[in-house]
Amino acid sequence: xxxxxxxxxxxxxxxxxxxxxxxxxxxxxxxxxxxxxxxxxxxxxxxxxxxxxxxxxxxxxxxxxxxxxxxxxxxxxxxxxxxxxxxxxxxxxxxxxxxxxxxxxxxxxxxxxxxxxxxxxxxxxxxxxxxxxxxxxxxxxxxxxxxxxxxxxxxxxxxxxxxxxxxxxxxxxxxxxxxxxxxxxxxxxxxxxxxxxxxxxxxx
Numbered sequence: 148x149x150x151x152x153x154x155x156x157x158x159x160x161x162x163x164x165x166x167x168x169x170x171x172x173x174x175x176x177x178x179x180x181x182x183x184x185x186x187x188x189x190x191x192x193x194x195x196x197x198x199x200x201x202x203x204x205x206x207x208x209x210x211x212x213x214x215x216x217x218x219x220x221x222x223x224x225x226x227x228x229x230x231x232x233x234x235x236x237x238x239x240x241x242x243x244x245x246x247x248x249x250x251x252x253x254x255x256x257x258x259x260x261x262x263x264x265x266x267x268x269x270x271x272x273x274x275x276x277x278x279x280x281x282x283x284x285x286x287x288x289x290x291x292x293x294x295x296x297x298x299x300x301x302x303x304x305x306x307x308x309x310x311x312x313x314x315x316x317x318x319x320x321x322x323x324x325x326x327x328x329x330x331x332x333x334x335x336x337x338x339x340x341x342x343x344x345x346x347x348x349x350x351x
Contacts, residue, residue, distance in 0.1 A: 148248070148250060148251060148252070148253060149251065149252045149253070149270045149271070149338055149343070150253055150255065150268060150269050150270050151252060151253070151254045151255065151269065151270060151271050151272070151273055151338075152254075152255050152257055152260050152266055152269045152271070152272040152273065153165055153168070153175075153254055153255065153256045153257065153260075153272075153273045153275065154257050154258060154259070154260035154261060154272065154273070154274055154275070154310065155258075155274055155275030155276060155307075155310070156276075156282065156301070156304050156305075156306075156307050156310065157282070157286055157297070157300050157301070157304065158277075158282040158283070158285040158286035159275045159276055159277050159282055159307070159320060160275050160277060160285075160320035160327070161256065161258065161275045162256075163320065163324075163327070164273075164275045164318050164320065164327065164331060165177065165254065165256045167327070167328050167331040168254050168331060168335065171331060171332060171335045173250070173252050173253070173254050173335060174243070174246075174247040174250050174252075174253050174254065175253075175254045175255075175256055176240055176243045176253070176254070176255050176256065177256045178236060178240075178255065178256060178257045178258070178264075179256070179258055181236050181239055181240075182232060182236060185232065185235055185236070185239075186208050186209035186211070187207070187208040187209070188206070188207055188208045189208070190208050190209070191235060192209075192231060192232065192235055193208050193209060195231055196209055196214065196228070196231065199224075199227060199228070199231065200213075200214060200217040200218070200224070200228075203217055214228075240255070251338075251339050252335065252338055252339065254273075255269070259304070260272065261305045261309075261310060261313065262303075262304060262305055270343055271315035271316060271343045272313070272314055272315050272316075273314065273315065273316045273317070273318060273334070274310045274311055274313075274314035274316070274317050274318070275317075275318045275320055276307055276310070276311055276317055276318070276319060276320065276321075277319065277320045277321035278321045279307070281320075281321045282307075283297065286300075315343060315347060316334060316346070316347070316350065318330050318331060318334075330350075333350050334346065334350050337349055337350050
């Protein structure tokens with residue numbers, strides 16, 4: 148089994164690329180989706196989060212806006228929240244691996260891979276990237292997004308150029324969807340038959 152990490156800055160098309168890997172039959176573990184599930188209605192972490200941050204949960208689980216305000220600017224509170232979330236996600240990730248133990252490739256969709264979790268235990272990291280003007284156009288189309296908010300998010304993330312430099316593979320999403328899909332198909336096909344180093348030389 149090859150364990151792959153998928154990451155990329157905001158607006159780079161990571162979710163679209165993750166869906167393409169899934170369409171190729173690659174099991175995908177979505178870390179963000181798992182956090183949402185753990186904090187959603189009936190989620191395993193709702194009670195513990197309410198205990199740490201009273202008033203941030205309700206019938207629909209965690210109110211993410213209230214929780215964000217509760218930890219904003221307070222590193223100790225943010226660290227306490229992460230200490231609660233990361234082990235729970237880790238347990239579910241282990242269960243996911245067990246479930247797909249026969250798969251030749253497994254993909255972990257991790258938005259803040261370089262910023263938070265690191266690449267330990269992964270065989271390769273795939274970075275999804277697009278030209279900055281394409282990224283900006285995509286993000287500013289999102290509801291409630293402003294240029295100031297976008298710039299703040301970018302400041303918290305590792306620059307795209309540095310992610311590209313550290314990546315084992317880069318998927319360019321500044322192309323038509325079919326061209327991006329072809330990149331994913333070529334990479335999956337190679338990795339099913341060969342090791343990472345071979346594919347780095349052959350998949351361009």
